[in-house]
Amino acid sequence: xxxxxxxxxxxxxxxxxxxGCSLMxxxxxxxxxxxxxxxxxxxxxxxxxxPSACGAAVCxxxxxxxxxxxxxxxxxxxxxxxxxxxxxxxxxxxxxSGDVSATFAASADVAYASGAEPAQTFVAxxxxxxxEGFTLEPGxxxxxLQYDSTAGPMGCPVLGxxxxxxxxxxxxxxxxxxxxxxxxxxxxxxxxxxxVGLSDIDDPFKVRLGKAAGEQxxxxxxxxxxVGIDAGRCTGRxxxxxxxxxxxxxxxxxxxxxxxxxxxxxxxxxxxTKAASDSIPVQALGLVVPQQNPAWLNGSNAGMPTELxxxxxxxxxxVVALKASPRGQRKYLVAFPSQQHAExxxxxxxxxxxxxxxxxxxxxxxxxxxxxxVLLALGNADRHEVGLAWRxxxxxxxxxxxxxxxxxxxxxxxxLNPASVRCVHTPAARFAPQILYQSTGFATDEPTGGxxxxxxxxxxxNRQTFQVARFRDGDSAHxxxxxxxxxxxxxxxxxxxxxxxxxxxxxxxIQPSAAAPEIFPDWCSDRD
Numbered sequence: 256x257x258x259x260x261x262x263x264x265x266x267x268x269x270x271x272x273x274x275g276c277s278l279m280x281x282x283x284x285x286x287x288x289x290x291x292x293x294x295x296x297x298x299x300x301x302x303x304x305x306p307s308a309c310g311a312a313v314c315x316x317x318x319x320x321x322x323x324x325x326x327x328x329x330x331x332x333x334x335x336x337x338x339x340x341x342x343x344x345x346x347x348x349x350x351x352s353g354d355v356s357a358t359f360a361a362s363a364d365v366a367y368a369s370g371a372e373p374a375q376t377f378v379a380x381x382x383x384x385x386x387e388g389f390t391l392e393p394g395x396x397x398x399x400l401q402y403d404s405t406a407g408p409m410g411c412p413v414l415g416x417x418x419x420x421x422x423x424x425x426x427x428x429x430x431x432x433x434x435x436x437x438x439x440x441x442x443x444x445x446x447x448x449x450x451v452g453l454s455d456i457d458d459p460f461k462v463r464l465g466k467a468a469g470e471q472x473x474x475x476x477x478x479x480x481x482v483g484i485d486a487g488r489c490t491g492r493x494x495x496x497x498x499x500x501x502x503x504x505x506x507x508x509x510x511x512x513x514x515x516x517x518x519x520x521x522x523x524x525x526x527x528t529k530a531a532s533d534s535i536p537v538q539a540l541g542l543v544v545p546q547q548n549p550a551w552l553n554g555s556n557a558g559m560p561t562e563l564x565x566x567x568x569x570x571x572x573x574v575v576a577l578k579a580s581p582r583g584q585r586k587y588l589v590a591f592p593s594q595q596h597a598e599x600x601x602x603x604x605x606x607x608x609x610x611x612x613x614x615x616x617x618x619x620x621x622x623x624x625x626x627x628x629v630l631l632a633l634g635n636a637d638r639h640e641v642g643l644a645w646r647x648x649x650x651x652x653x654x655x656x657x658x659x660x661x662x663x664x665x666x667x668x669x670x671l672n673p674a675s676v677r678c679v680h681t682p683a684a685r686f687a688p689q690i691l692y693q694s695t696g697f698a699t700d701e702p703t704g705g706x707x708x709x710x711x712x713x714x715x716x717n718r719q720t721f722q723v724a725r726f727r728d729g730d731s732a733h734x735x736x737x738x739x740x741x742x743x744x745x746x747x748x749x750x751x752x753x754x755x756x757x758x759x760x761x762x763x764x765i766q767p768s769a770a771a772p773e774i775f776p777d778w779c780s781d782r783d
Contacts, residue, residue, distance in 0.1 A: 289315075289320060292314050294314060295312035302323040307337075309326040309337030310323060328343060328344065330342055341734040342735055344737050364380070364424050365378065365379070366379045366426050366427045367379070367748060367750065368429040374750075375390060376761075377391075377427055377429055377459055378763075379422075381400075381423070386401070387460075388460035389771065390459065391772065391776075392774070398460040401462065402420065402463075420440045420450065422438045423438070423439045423440065424438060424501065426438070426504045428516055430507070430509055430510070431456075431508065433455060434455075435509065435542065437451040437504045437520075438450050438451075439499055439520070445525070446524045446525055446526065447489055447500050448482070448498075449520055449540075451464075452551060476551050476553055477553050477557055477558040478540075478553065479551070482518075482560060497522070499520045499522060500524065500569075501521045501523075501572065503573065504516055504517065504518045504574065513544050514544075515608055516576075517541055517606060518541075518542055519589060520572075521537060522535065535565060535566045535569065536562050537589075537591055539560060539563050539589070540555060540613070541554065541608035541613035556611070561613050563604055566593060567594055568626065568627050568629075570627055570628045570629070572590065573589065573630050573631040574587055574590075574631065587605065587606045587608075588606075589603070589604045589605075590602065590603050590604075591629055592629055600623050601620075601629055601643070601645060603619045603620075603643075603666055604616065605617070619667050621671065623655070623671075626647055627648045628645060630645070631643055633692065634692040640692070641661060642656060642657070642690050643659065651680065652680070655676055656708050657670040657677075658675065659675070677726050681712040681722070689707075689709045689748070689749055690706060691706075691749045691750070692705070695759055705725045706727065708726065709721065709724075723736070747762065750763060761776045
């Protein structure tokens, strides 16, 4: 009997704190009443399931109590789910299109160029005999990419007795009035010939290749049928060169009294897919707008190309048009992998086109190591920024970005400063990487811009993943990564896009087999 009374006494002592005026509140047990999320701030530490849990305590409208809610990624430019990525998986398409082709990177060529004010991006796709062009905007028509010349049948000049040409490779440059379209033709000369012409912005991809037959003009085009055309032979073919491949072009303006463009290519066999064992000549041609009738382009130096140097990579050289500088100079900057005294790196060369002459300025060598791909892009116009990106070769491949101003101290001093270079480790890429600068950026709720670096790499299971990083104010953020599904044959593209007079970063999947690209104009606001 005494045992029962003692157990009852212990029970009474145990429940005493729960009775009367000394009762504990529900929030002491992690169940806090609330009217808004602000009321749950104090209860967050108690509700958090673990020290590394990512989320927040929120007020549940149906119960009136605080509860823990796991974080989910939303389009706001922040790492909401604490996984080290920003806005990941919110934009990438999961649609499949055919079978994966291991030769897609070699057999398909995608070129794009953005004009300014308002931002408009043009894309040309060449794959398996298909050559199309379109603008990256909803509802844009798809156009056949073709040279509109009456110098021969089928809209192509007569070459070696054949009136045919193709677009084995293509490059674009956009300005306020025209698209400059350069291509490598391999019909009639498998080693490659360079062609270049103009198309109107309002009617793109119908390219005028020099003066049409019978057209009256006091200024005949000296590259009407292509660069260095000689029947049955390739561009620049002589004892030291063999054909043409990997075109690149930039424009300072093709309007009346404009300053034309600069065209680059590698003097190598267009059919070669092997890495360069020896240095390859990089050739350049200034493109000049005729004064009488600015409907086509003449070549500088009477249409004869100039060798700028030698590349150690069979990748496209980089060129950018510097339309403004503190000294008021309008010139071009060229970059490509090279070596100096057996040391690998990148060479930077400035060039100008004046009075139909190509003037090559001094060069700078950047000993950054062996590089497979080099890219240039314009940055903040007020600071006269230029971005230089390159992929290092070797077992520990890296993709690096450096930002410099050609108006300041030597470029090599700026780039070789370790604080100015940011690198990410990445395996061999399926496509060439991209760099893009936008002052406003990718998220509608927090429109932060900067330098955007994108690439396609292989995941641990060998699946292809599209990845994006942003560099701003000396900091870097890994924004997004998502797998390209096994059925998708597409190249991801970041592009400048204007929405409500605000220039943002757009995203598109370019599929050669599709009727039109998949376009996401506002990064992650549109989702599958």
